[in-house]
Amino acid sequence: MAGILEQDQLRRNGVRAVVWGGAAVLLLLPLLAMQFTDEVDWNAGDFIVMGVMLLVACTAYEVAARIARTNAYMVAAGVAVAAGFLTTWANLAVGIIGNENNPANDLFFYVVAFALVGSLLVLLRPRPMAWVMVATAAAQLGVFAYAWLAGLGFVPVFTVVMCGLWLASANLFRRAAGQASS
Structure with missing residues (x-):
C-alpha cells in the first residue's frame, strides 16, 4: 500500500512540474518571439x-489537486480552468x-x-460543481444570444467551443461525484 501512495505522490509531483513549467514556458514564449519578429510587441504590463x-490558473490546479479524490475531478477542474483562462486571454488579447x-x-x-x-458557493463539491458548469454553459449561451440579438456581434464558433468545454467539465464533475459515492 505504501508503494502505491508513493507512486501516486510521484505522479502528482510530475504533473505539478508540468503545470508550473508549462506556465513558465507560456510566459516566456512572447519574450522569445519578440527576438525574431515585430509582430509580437509585449510591454511589462x-x-x-x-x-x-x-x-x-496554476493556483486553481493546486487547489483542485488537494481536493480531488478522483482523476475525473482533476480533469473536470482542469477543463473548467482552461475554459476560464482561454476566455479571459482571448478577450484581453484581441476581444x-x-x-x-x-x-x-x-x-x-x-x-x-x-x-x-x-x-x-458550492465549496467545490463535485455534484454541485456539475450544476455550476451547466449553468455556466447556459450563461455562455445567454451572452451569445444577447450580443447577437442586440446587434453587438455574432460569435457562434467561440460559443460552441466554450459551451462544449463547460459541459465537458460538468460531465466529468458528475462522473467524479458518482465515483466518490461508490
Whole structure:
C-alpha cells in the first residue's frame, strides 16, 4: 500500500512540474518571439497580466489537486480552468466580439466570474460543481444570444467551443461525484 501512495505522490509531483513549467514556458514564449519578429510587441504590463493569469490558473490546479479524490475531478477542474483562462486571454488579447475595445466583450468576463463565484458557493463539491458548469454553459449561451440579438456581434464558433468545454467539465464533475459515492 505504501508503494502505491508513493507512486501516486510521484505522479502528482510530475504533473505539478508540468503545470508550473508549462506556465513558465507560456510566459516566456512572447519574450522569445519578440527576438525574431515585430509582430509580437509585449510591454511589462502585458507580461504582468499574463503572469497573474497563469498564477491564478496554476493556483486553481493546486487547489483542485488537494481536493480531488478522483482523476475525473482533476480533469473536470482542469477543463473548467482552461475554459476560464482561454476566455479571459482571448478577450484581453484581441476581444471576442470585434476588438478588445468593444464593450460587449465585458459580458464574457461575467461568464467566467459566474463560474468562479458559483464554484466557491458550492465549496467545490463535485455534484454541485456539475450544476455550476451547466449553468455556466447556459450563461455562455445567454451572452451569445444577447450580443447577437442586440446587434453587438455574432460569435457562434467561440460559443460552441466554450459551451462544449463547460459541459465537458460538468460531465466529468458528475462522473467524479458518482465515483466518490461508490
